Amino acid sequence: MRFRYSRSVLTVLVGSALAVSTLASTAQAQSARSHSDGRDGAEFPASSSHHDWHGSWHDRDHEHGSSAPVVVTSGLNNPRQLSLVDNGVLLIAEAGKGGPACSGQGQDALCTGATGSISAVLLPQAGKNRHHEELVRNLISGAGADGSFAVGSDGVSQHELGDKIYIQETWAPPDVFPPGVPGAQAGKLLAARPFGKAKPVADITRYESEHDPDGHGFDSDPYAVIAREHDQLVADAAGNDILRVDKHGKVSLFHVFPNVVNKAIPAPGADFVPTSLALDRHGDVYVGGLVGEVPGQGRVVKLDGRTGDVEKTWTGFTTVTGVAVGRDGSLYVSQLFAPEAKPVNPEIAGVLTKVSPGGKHHDVDVPFPAGVAVDRWGTVFVSAFSIAPAGGLAGSPPGVNTSGQVWRLRF
Numbered sequence: 001m002r003f004r005y006s007r008s009v010l011t012v013l014v015g016s017a018l019a020v021s022t023l024a025s026t027a028q029a030q031s032a033r034s035h036s037d038g039r040d041g042a043e044f045p046a047s048s049s050h051h052d053w054h055g056s057w058h059d060r061d062h063e064h065g066s067s068a069p070v071v072v073t074s075g076l077n078n079p080r081q082l083s084l085v086d087n088g089v090l091l092i093a094e095a096g097k098g099g100p101a102c103s104g105q106g107q108d109a110l111c112t113g114a115t116g117s118i119s120a121v122l123l124p125q126a127g128k129n130r131h132h133e134e135l136v137r138n139l140i141s142g143a144g145a146d147g148s149f150a151v152g153s154d155g156v157s158q159h160e161l162g163d164k165i166y167i168q169e170t171w172a173p174p175d176v177f178p179p180g181v182p183g184a185q186a187g188k189l190l191a192a193r194p195f196g197k198a199k200p201v202a203d204i205t206r207y208e209s210e211h212d213p214d215g216h217g218f219d220s221d222p223y224a225v226i227a228r229e230h231d232q233l234v235a236d237a238a239g240n241d242i243l244r245v246d247k248h249g250k251v252s253l254f255h256v257f258p259n260v261v262n263k264a265i266p267a268p269g270a271d272f273v274p275t276s277l278a279l280d281r282h283g284d285v286y287v288g289g290l291v292g293e294v295p296g297q298g299r300v301v302k303l304d305g306r307t308g309d310v311e312k313t314w315t316g317f318t319t320v321t322g323v324a325v326g327r328d329g330s331l332y333v334s335q336l337f338a339p340e341a342k343p344v345n346p347e348i349a350g351v352l353t354k355v356s357p358g359g360k361h362h363d364v365d366v367p368f369p370a371g372v373a374v375d376r377w378g379t380v381f382v383s384a385f386s387i388a389p390a391g392g393l394a395g396s397p398p399g400v401n402t403s404g405q406v407w408r409l410r411f
Contacts, residue, residue: 067410069366072124072381073132075390076404077115078143078150079383081168081224081276081322082371083157090124090373090381091165092132092406093156096141097389101178109145114181116141116153118167118192124408125379135194140169140177140185147389155234157227157277164191166232167198168225171205187220189234189245202245204234213256214240216271226277226285228305233285235274242274242287242308255308260291260299270294276334276371280325284311288320288333300333314355322382324372330411331355332380334369341365352382354411362411367402382407 078095085091099113116139119132136153143150155168171187187205190198205220212218221238232245233254241256259269276288283305291297298317301310314331322334331354338351341363352366370386384405385393392402 069407069409072406074405079404080154082373084373095150097147098143155225159227207251208239276323288323322372329357
């Protein structure tokens with residue numbers, strides 16, 4: 001296992017900026033090389049303009065009959081999983097912007113600190129450019145020197161208002177963290193009350209170390225969490241499994257994903273890499289799988305909420321980083337690096353896809369999307385610029401907001 005920092009999707013999701021693993025598939029490696037074409041993914045060419053940036057999305061959405069995206073809130077540090085609680089409070093997992101303790105140089109730099117947080121917006125269905133309130137602070141974070149492509153507090157979920165807020169932290173070895181940074185959070189499922197201190201309730205990485213459910217050797221990057229009435233489910237992206245945490249903090253296996261093997265990904269295949277979790281109104285569990293950077297090989301799997309057995313699989317996605325399910329059964333999928341239909345800028349990628357119960361796909365371009373949530377009325381919320389710090393991406397032209405954001409839209 002290697003620990004390094006590299007500004008690529010492998011950094012963000014597969015092994016993280018704090019713990020990056022090498023994928024098994026030759027096809028994945030070839031695809032990763034095709035994506036690493038010499039451009040810095042965090043750079044934003046100065047040729048773009050504010051008019052081009054915002055107007056193009058507005059026009060395209062009306063062509064498709066959708067409402068134009070609205071910026072609910074911005075100035076976020078690498079926003080990831082979203083949790084809509086009781087249809088009235090939107091929780092946002094901010095992976096932070098690293099910190100002052102840096103090692104390595106250039107794109108290999110890793111800067112750590114306690115800049116991760118959980119923020120909230122009350123009644124996100126209303127208004128735009130809203131203020132977000134930080135409910136939990138001082139969560140570990142690792143990022144590039146400019147604060148982009150951070151990982152840390154990537155997951156958040158709350159079952160009902162008044163319950164504890166559950167936060168999933170990624171993992172890194174203890175020697176990565178400088179004195180004063182709460183490295184003991186690494187690999188843990190944390191719980192907190194609003195404006196309170198986050199405390200560990202379960203050691204997710206320890207389970208991987210002791211059991212290695214996928215049989216690939218130790219590799220852990222806990223990334224997303226879903227709070228249910230009596231337990232929590234955690235996706236370990238590098239462990240390729242979903243773990244269950246009971247009310248006593250005991251961890252057990254809920255589901256393990258085998259390698260994806262097909263014509264595009266020959267044996268031994270590619271790791272599933274579960275990055276995202278959602279529940280439908282019947283209690284079934286939906287898991288988004290990154291499946292490396294192989295275009296079109298990402299997928300969403302529906303699991304029985306009680307047994308963890310596979311019930312259905314959707315395929316054909318690229319780098320899945322978020323999933324949500326509407327009351328009518330519609331599926332919403334974030335594709336971090338999927339090519340946009342009408343890119344505003346050649347450096348920008350990302351698509352949010354709605355899959356209707358009948359199987360029809362409807363795509364909306366969203367820059368670098370991650371977490372997704374949908375309310376009971378079909379309003380969709382998605383993390384945009386999920387790899388950007390509050391100050392925006394390097395090279396952004398004046399007047400263009402490329403900070404981490406949450407968008408609102410209707411399909």
